[in-house]
Amino acid sequence: MTVRIITRLDIKGPNLVKGIHLEGLRVLGKPEKFARYYYEEGADELLYMDVVASLYGRNNLLDIVTRTSKEIFIPLTVGGGLRTLDDIKTVLRAGADKVSINTAAVHRPEFIREAANRFGSSTIVVSIEAIRRSDGRYEAYTDNGREKTGLDAFEWAIHTAELGAGELLVTSIDREGTGKGYDLELTRKIAKSVPIPVIACGGAGRSADISQVVWEGKADAICVASMLHYTAVKHLRSLDGFEFEGEGNIEHLKANKGFSKVEESSIAAIKKELAAKGILCRYPLEEKVA
Amino acid sequence: MKVAIIDYGMGNLFSVQHAFKYLEAYAIQTSSKKDILGADAVILPGVGAFGEAMKALKRLDLVGVLKDVAAQGKPFLGICLGIQLLMSESFEFGHHEGLNIIEGSVVRFGQERQKKPEYKIPEVGWNRIHATLHRSWNSTPLRGLKKGTFVYFVHSLYVKPKDASVTLSVSRYGDTEFCSSLLSDNIFGCQFHPEKSGTVGLKILKQFLERVAS
Numbered sequence: 001m002t003v004r005i006i007t008r009l010d011i012k013g014p015n016l017v018k019g020i021h022l023e024g025l026r027v028l029g030k031p032e033k034f035a036r037y038y039y040e041e042g043a044d045e046l047l048y049m050d051v052v053a054s055l056y057g058r059n060n061l062l063d064i065v066t067r068t069s070k071e072i073f074i075p076l077t078v079g080g081g082l083r084t085l086d087d088i089k090t091v092l093r094a095g096a097d098k099v100s101i102n103t104a105a106v107h108r109p110e111f112i113r114e115a116a117n118r119f120g121s122s123t124i125v126v127s128i129e130a131i132r133r134s135d136g137r138y139e140a141y142t143d144n145g146r147e148k149t150g151l152d153a154f155e156w157a158i159h160t161a162e163l164g165a166g167e168l169l170v171t172s173i174d175r176e177g178t179g180k181g182y183d184l185e186l187t188r189k190i191a192k193s194v195p196i197p198v199i200a201c202g203g204a205g206r207s208a209d210i211s212q213v214v215w216e217g218k219a220d221a222i223c224v225a226s227m228l229h230y231t232a233v234k235h236l237r238s239l240d241g242f243e244f245e246g247e248g249n250i251e252h253l254k255a256n257k258g259f260s261k262v263e264e265s266s267i268a269a270i271k272k273e274l275a276a277k278g279i280l281c282r283y284p285l286e287e288k289v290a
Numbered sequence: 291m292k293v294a295i296i297d298y299g300m301g302n303l304f305s306v307q308h309a310f311k312y313l314e315a316y317a318i319q320t321s322s323k324k325d326i327l328g329a330d331a332v333i334l335p336g337v338g339a340f341g342e343a344m345k346a347l348k349r350l351d352l353v354g355v356l357k358d359v360a361a362q363g364k365p366f367l368g369i370c371l372g373i374q375l376l377m378s379e380s381f382e383f384g385h386h387e388g389l390n391i392i393e394g395s396v397v398r399f400g401q402e403r404q405k406k407p408e409y410k411i412p413e414v415g416w417n418r419i420h421a422t423l424h425r426s427w428n429s430t431p432l433r434g435l436k437k438g439t440f441v442y443f444v445h446s447l448y449v450k451p452k453d454a455s456v457t458l459s460v461s462r463y464g465d466t467e468f469c470s471s472l473l474s475d476n477i478f479g480c481q482f483h484p485e486k487s488g489t490v491g492l493k494i495l496k497q498f499l500e501r502v503a504s
Contacts, residue, residue, distance in 0.1 A: 001409055001410070001413065001415065001417070001463060001464070002415050002416050002417060002440070003415075004414075004415045004416065039488070044415065044416055044442075069304065069305065069308055070308055070311075070312065071312070073305075073308075073309055073312070073485060073486060073487070073488055073489075073491055073492055074442070074486055074487075074488055075442065075483075075486050092302045092304065093304060094304075095304050095305065095308060096302075097302065097305055097486060119301065119302070120300070120301050120337040120338040121412075122337055122412060122414070122444045123301070123302065123337065166412070166414075167414060195410060195411060196410060196412075197410050197412075197414045197415075220410055220414070220415070221414075221415065281416075282416040282440040
């Protein structure tokens with residue numbers, strides 16, 4: 001089977017942002033422009049995560065989803081603050097293919113079953129954000145790592161799969177944005193205990209981290225963000241200057257600074273590396289996007 | 291060109307509609323017989339359970355009209371659950387009768403073995419489609435594609451047509467080789483999602499529409 005490279009785009013209001021430990025957000029630009037670039041570069045899927053969904057209205061996000069889905073024909077997952085079946089329906093109608101849910105599922109696990117029954121299991125991605133505790137256990141969190149749940153991440157993963165989750169997005173909050181590599185133990189334990197695909201998220205710093213989380217972490221798919229965003233920024237800037245929207249920290253862009261802890265890479269370079277290590281993925285792409 | 295995308299409450303049809311709109315077809319989501327009869331092409335998409343899907347088609351009284359337009363030669367495309375519904379029967383959660391437009395059955399990965407498979411089910415992701423030995427892709431919706439090109443799948447079951455010659459492409463998942471698309475006169479079926487398969491998928495849909503136009 002082939003491993004998927006999923007480009008994760010964190011969204012705040014109208015902007016693509018990226019942070020460390022999901023805090024200290026930096027503004028990077030318009031998400032749909034990045035999405036289009038990643039689509040053309042050979043991303044296997046896209047993930048839009050509304051990182052401050054509870055603080056902002058949804059119209060920005062829905063507009064971005066609609067604009068994206070009209071010109072991008074790979075699977076698009078959307079998450080962040082989806083609490084009701086109607087929320088899911090709204091996002092799917094805007095053009096998402098799948099949704100990612102976390103907080104609402106933790107508060108009421110039956111929500112997973114209801115969503116899977118209504119929209120099909122394959123549409124429902126359950127997001128598990130985990131933090132490793134000093135005793136070696138992993139606890140599930142919500143709200144981008146801000147709220148404890150008291151749930152053991154491994155038990156919770158098995159339970160969500162039983163309730164009808166189609167895939168699990170497993171994020172290490174400890175590693176998120178650090179470039180120190182994926183949390184292999186977290187990913188492997190969950191991947192081996194559930195029958196559904198597991199997407200590893202949080203910590204990619206270099207291509208070798210990605211092949212490692214496939215071989216050792218048993219991940220079925222991988223989320224990548226920081227490694228790709230600055231290459232994309234440079235590309236987009238070379239096209240038409242660069243437009244910024246709204247408020248936020250853009251000083252780093254003016255200063256032309258990347259993420260110092262992360263190797264700047266591209267989807268093609270990552271896939272080439274995976275292929276060289278004998279990991280099957282959609283590479284090379286046969287046709288360029290017209 | 292009018293394209294009727296059958297809306298029977300099974301999954302999200304917006305990606306399919308966006309793809310056809312991108313190709314400049316007039317694509318609507320509908321459960322009306324009049325729309326289906328008046329369309330130049332009929333698309334049966336869907337995700338979810340086979341039994342539930344057949345129940346929904348019966349409740350909307352669409353079984354007859356779908357079989358009629360298929361028999362009359364109207365270009366007909368079944369996607370994902372849609373290709374499965376074309377078959378005579380499915381063994382997903384029991385035994386269910388399908389539309390019986392194509393003779394054959396729908397079976398689950400690993401169903402024929404005792405041992406639990408070592409790969410994930412459903413298959414979610416990109417996989418290759420290969421030509422079969424006895425069938426060319428010339429003058430089919432797959433024409434011009436590179437053999438072994440990648441398309442996007444989400445499925446736990448696959449179709450087994452009784453007449454193997456309707457199989458247009460095969461794919462492999464784990465130790466199973468399965469029919470990933472079929473073509474029988476006006477009936478085209480894809481187990482993968484062309485609407486989510488990037489430029490390759492758009493090309494397949496475009497070439498399906500060209501058959502409609504000709």
